[in-house]
Amino acid sequence: MSLERSDVERIAHLARLEVAEKDISEYARNLSNIFGLVAQLEAVDTDGVKPMAHPFDAVQRLRADEVTESNQRDHFQQIAPKVADGLYLVPKVLD
Amino acid sequence: MQWEVVIGLEIHAQLATQSKIFSGAAIAYGAEPNTQACAVDLGLPGVLPVLNAEAVRMAVKFGLATGCEIGQRSIFARKNYFYPDLPKGYQISQHDLPIVGRGALEIELEDGSIKIVGITRAHLEEDAGKSLHEDFAGLTGIDLNRAGTPLLEIVSEPDMRSAKEAVAYMRKIHALVQYLEICDGNMQEGSFRCDANVSVRPKGQHAFGTRAEIKNLNSFRYIERAINFEVERQIDVIEGGGTIVQETRLYDPDKHETRSMRSKEEAFDYRYFPDPDLLPVVIEDSFIEAVRATLPELPAAKKQRFEQDYGLKGDEAAILTGSRELASYFETVVQASGGEAKLAANWVTSELLGALNRDGKELGDSPVSAEMLALMIKRIVDNTISGKIAKQVFAAMWAGEGDADTIIAAKGLKQVTDTGFIEKIIDEVLANSPTQVADYKAGKEKMLGYLVGQIMKASQGKANPAQVNQLLKQKL
Structure with missing residues (x-):
């Protein structure tokens, strides 16, 4: 499978990445190569092999339901570009 | 279509x-x-x-x-x-x-x-x-x-x-x-x-129509209204020759409409x-x-048990098992009243829920506890008060005037079962109502109800109604 320019533009948009016009064809080629590798993998007979969700052969540790964090709002908000009334301010988003 | x-x-x-x-x-x-x-x-x-x-x-x-x-x-x-x-x-x-x-x-x-x-x-x-x-x-x-x-x-x-x-x-x-x-x-x-x-589809068609997703419905009333609005909208679009677009829509309760969330x-x-x-x-x-060991009795099983063990009707049992808290309140009343399940069901579903609803209170804030209601029911059962007087007692308990015994004593609501006292009132009422008595004797059966009413009124509701009926019939 090979990717078109429009695919690259769409993927970039979904990931909120800005891609320079001149780089698009190279990205399309590189991503298509990755698809080629995936196609090779898909050709392998995997009947009876359980899909892997994680490379480690381990299971998730659970934590006790306890409040262990304290309020560090002032600390965190020092790195925020803009705050007001305890809120983080961001460019307007509306539905 | x-x-x-x-x-x-x-x-x-x-x-x-x-x-x-x-x-x-x-x-x-x-x-x-x-x-x-x-x-x-x-x-x-x-x-x-x-x-x-x-x-x-x-x-x-x-x-x-x-x-x-x-x-x-x-x-x-x-x-x-x-x-x-x-x-x-x-x-x-x-x-x-x-x-x-x-x-x-x-x-x-x-x-x-x-x-x-x-x-x-x-x-x-x-x-x-x-x-x-x-x-x-x-x-x-x-x-x-x-x-x-x-x-x-x-x-x-x-x-x-x-x-x-x-x-x-x-x-x-x-x-x-x-x-x-x-x-x-x-x-x-x-x-x-x-x-x-x-989504909607012509009746009999197997394949689903295109659906719209309505977001964030946070009340039972809104969900019903939003779905009904959306169904009408989709039918209008299709019957007008259009097609439904798969999309997310937001319900606006003020305008009572759903609208597309384009973003x-x-x-x-x-x-x-x-x-x-x-x-x-x-x-x-x-x-x-x-986890299974911690599962409580679930609503359906509880409802069935309430019907079987307490002889409740289906709708009563459904109301009483509507929440775990209410079911437990009811069962406490039954136990503390010595097993008066029917009276308990009656008082909880009508008087208690009515008062909670009227005052916008949650069960947890009820001024009348299960134990208080049980004591009042005991006083109905042992003929200290009639069901009618009990409503007064309930209202007083709701107003924070104490438990049933305190209120009955303070307001002198104890039912009178003294035959001599009741007979005296009956005689007075009969003497004051010659026309009604004559009508009754002429065959107007319903005059009996009128006379009982007058007697109960004269006793300020305290006469035992069964006794009044019996004595009145004897005298007539």
Whole structure:
């Protein structure tokens, strides 16, 4: 499978990445190569092999339901570009 | 053309944990903005989410109560989208292997018939923060306290065929999660809300029509109105020669309409993949059995028991088992009154619920405790007061004037069973009502009721009505 320019533009948009016009064809080629590798993998007979969700052969540790964090709002908000009334301010988003 | 409505619901129940699903931040409602948002919730670099054991236990409890399969190996996935209320750029949810799999729930329809609604799955996920669009001079304010709050998303099969069925199903789940004590059910605070997938198709057609998803319905009334509006809109579009577009719509209760949320259209490509920060969750049989041991008696079983053990009618039993708290109140009244189940059911469903409703109070705030109501019922049974006087006593208890015995003594409400006293009143009333007495003797039977009324009035309601009837008939 090979990717078109429009695919690259769409993927970039979904990931909120800005891609320079001149780089698009190279990205399309590189991503298509990755698809080629995936196609090779898909050709392998995997009947009876359980899909892997994680490379480690381990299971998730659970934590006790306890409040262990304290309020560090002032600390965190020092790195925020803009705050007001305890809120983080961001460019307007509306539905 | 005859249309058939097809509805599936996605219910979000906020789990009643102390801390968030992947962090140790508190989830108390109404806290100052961002005071309960820690590094994990903010999605700062280098943090690691660790799953809350209690959220897992609650999800399993729900699965067991609904007879769903339990996903003994379950995977968390990243659902990718950009919105500032989720600063990581993805929501941790479940995709391929949810914690709770297929099951079903019985709902009772208005005509009393039973319908089975399939549950597709229920999965754990984190909630997003809140956006505040007002007051910030062209900017949006973000409060991330809610980000990371544990949610159980319960997905139904498209089995419902009317707004009423959808509401019945939602109510059933609402009662169930509260019975299980895994969600407080508070819809105003958003602890229990739902999205509805609605489509229509010509009656008899097998294939589903194109659906629209109505977001964030947080009251039973809104869900019914929103679905009915959406059904009419879709039928109008199709009958007008148009086609339905698959989209997300928002219900506006003020305008009573649904409208398209265009900004979400592009976001449908969520690019799920397993979250590398979280390992597969494995649930051992022993864990499941330990959770099973904590399951309470469920509403349907309780209702059946109430009908059998207490001889209650179906609708009474349904009301009394509507919440675990009310059922337990009722059973306390029965026990403390010495087994007066029918009287207890009567007083709880009419007087108590009526008063709570009238004053907008919750059962927990009732000024009349189960023990107080039981004592009053005992006084009806031992003929200290009549049922009619009991209403006065109840009102006085509600007003905080003490228990039944105190009120009966203070207001002199004790029923009079002294025959001589009652006879004296009867004689007076008969002497004052010659016409009515003559009418009665001439065959007007209903004059008896009039005379009893007069006698009860003259005794200020304190005469024993059965005795009055008997003595009056003798005298006439």
